[in-house]
Amino acid sequence: MAPDEMPRIDLDPQAAERLIAGRAGDPADLPRGAAEVAHVLDAARRAATERDDSRMATTVAAMGDVLAPGGGAAARRPAAARRWHPAALPRVLAAGAAGLTVLFGGLAAAGALPAAAQNPVADLVSHVGIDLPRPASTGPSEKPVETATTSTSTTSTTLPTGDTTPTTAPTSPTTVTAPACPPPSYEGSNGCITPLPVPEPPPTAPPPIPTTTTTTRPPSPTTTTSTTVASGGSVGGHAHGDTP
Amino acid sequence: MALGEQFTDVLSAARAGAPWALETLYREYHPSVLAFLRGRAPAEAEDLASDVFIAVAEGLTRFEGDEDGFRSWLFTITYRQVGQLRRRMGRRRTDPFPADEVGERVPPGDAESDAMAAISTQQALDLIATLPPAQGEVLLLRVVADLPVDEVARIVNKRPTAVRALQHRAIVGLARRAARDEPPKDESPKEEKTESSP
Numbered sequence: 001m002a003p004d005e006m007p008r009i010d011l012d013p014q015a016a017e018r019l020i021a022g023r024a025g026d027p028a029d030l031p032r033g034a035a036e037v038a039h040v041l042d043a044a045r046r047a048a049t050e051r052d053d054s055r056m057a058t059t060v061a062a063m064g065d066v067l068a069p070g071g072g073a074a075a076r077r078p079a080a081a082r083r084w085h086p087a088a089l090p091r092v093l094a095a096g097a098a099g100l101t102v103l104f105g106g107l108a109a110a111g112a113l114p115a116a117a118q119n120p121v122a123d124l125v126s127h128v129g130i131d132l133p134r135p136a137s138t139g140p141s142e143k144p145v146e147t148a149t150t151s152t153s154t155t156s157t158t159l160p161t162g163d164t165t166p167t168t169a170p171t172s173p174t175t176v177t178a179p180a181c182p183p184p185s186y187e188g189s190n191g192c193i194t195p196l197p198v199p200e201p202p203p204t205a206p207p208p209i210p211t212t213t214t215t216t217r218p219p220s221p222t223t224t225t226s227t228t229v230a231s232g233g234s235v236g237g238h239a240h241g242d243t244p
Numbered sequence: 245m246a247l248g249e250q251f252t253d254v255l256s257a258a259r260a261g262a263p264w265a266l267e268t269l270y271r272e273y274h275p276s277v278l279a280f281l282r283g284r285a286p287a288e289a290e291d292l293a294s295d296v297f298i299a300v301a302e303g304l305t306r307f308e309g310d311e312d313g314f315r316s317w318l319f320t321i322t323y324r325q326v327g328q329l330r331r332r333m334g335r336r337r338t339d340p341f342p343a344d345e346v347g348e349r350v351p352p353g354d355a356e357s358d359a360m361a362a363i364s365t366q367q368a369l370d371l372i373a374t375l376p377p378a379q380g381e382v383l384l385l386r387v388v389a390d391l392p393v394d395e396v397a398r399i400v401n402k403r404p405t406a407v408r409a410l411q412h413r414a415i416v417g418l419a420r421r422a423a424r425d426e427p428p429k430d431e432s433p434k435e436e437k438t439e440s441s442p
Contacts (some may be wrong), residue, residue, distance in 0.1 A: 013408060013412050016411060016415040017411075020383070020386045020387055031419075033419030033422050036423070037418045037422060039363055040363060040368045040372070040422065041368070041387050041418075043363045043364060043365050044279070044283070044365065044372060044383075044384070044388055045388065047279035047282065047365035047368065048275055048387075048390070050275055051275050052275070053271070053274075055290060056267065059270060059294045060266045060267050062294070062298050062301075063266045063270075063297055063300070064261050066301040066302050067261035067301050067305075
């Protein structure tokens with residue numbers, strides 16, 4: 001049928017409503033073209049009954065995940081791309097903060113932080129009973145932990161001359177070593193032990209001898225200072241809880 | 245095509261996450277949702293249908309109403325999914341068929357009525373897709389979703405009189421296409437096109 005032969009469609013709103021509702025009635029009573037429209041709408045209506053369950057299992061499972069306790073955004077969208085959800089932000093921030101704490105805590109405990117950072121960190125954590133090495137009293141290349149692991153008697157051996165504390169320790173750093181072993185050697189359980197040479201800085205004081213042990217007085221700040229001066233900074237005793 | 249008295253029990257069980265209830269809702273409403281989407285976004289219809297049902301699950305505990313209200317709510321979500329898809333894709337709607345292709349999609353026959361009677365569901369949806377977006381959406385919501393004029397008006401954010409006018413123009417447009425009387429582009433006024441997107 002040529003377009004120029006087609007009449008204009010004259011369809012009133014009531015007839016349109018009947019077509020939509022599927023109550024077109026007798027096609028003979030419909031305007032031209034309306035019967036064809038009725039077929040199209042019937043086919044569209046049939047489309048709403050055609051079942052396609054190919055995705056039912058995955059979709060229903062995703063719906064169940066959403067409705068499950070604790071479910072939600074993470075379980076959704078099997079078809080669409082997953083998107084960033086703001087609920088994940090606090091967890092990411094907490095994990096990042098924990099990681100940074102561990103990292104800088106480890107560096108601070110090892111005394112590996114720069115001096116400008118090590119001192120404030122040591123000050124901060126000293127309020128909660130944790131003592132960290134300080135670059136001002138121990139050289140950056142030294143290992144204050146070595147002295148920190150020795151017994152408390154070590155501190156008493158480094159008291160400056162004139163201290164009235166009863167002690168068997170000598171008053172100079174050189175007397176820390178056993179008399180039988182020339183410096184820098186010291187007496188071990190099987191004889192003298194000579195530490196390996198360290199290029200920079202040279203070892204000036206070997207680890208203290210546990211036998212020099214009798215002190216009854218807790219260390220004082222002056223103890224630390226004098227220790228630093230006398231021993232060249234190698235036996236500073238911050239790790240025993242004494243305050244700077 | 246309705247759950248009837250079972251709806252309340254099904255809804256309660258679905259809110260609790262019961263798989264059988266979710267499956268019942270899916271089986272009941274998925275065909276009409278998919279048909280609507282096939283008429284609006286054929287290439288993405290299946291993906292969007294899955295998204296619609298997951299969005300339903302997300303809002304299920306907040307939904308209050310009867311079965312008719314549920315159907316209306318479901319197609320509100322569906323309608324908005326199409327709108328979101330359009331915004332994501334940066335275009336208003338799926339590409340309409342060229343005017344000269346419309347006739348080729350209708351099965352040929354000696355009598356037009358015979359051809360139209362034999363039209364498949366997909367061909368019918370394709371034909372509706374040639375309508376201007378606002379007309380096509382209103383017609384699909386009325387016919388495929390089986391919603392009354394007032395509900396369609398609420399979903400598309402128009403007055404009921406505007407919805408009746410759109411559906412009337414849609415029917416006339418389909419009749420003209422069926423009769424191959426006119427090209428599909430001059431059907432709707434300009435202002436209608438600007439407000440057609442959800």
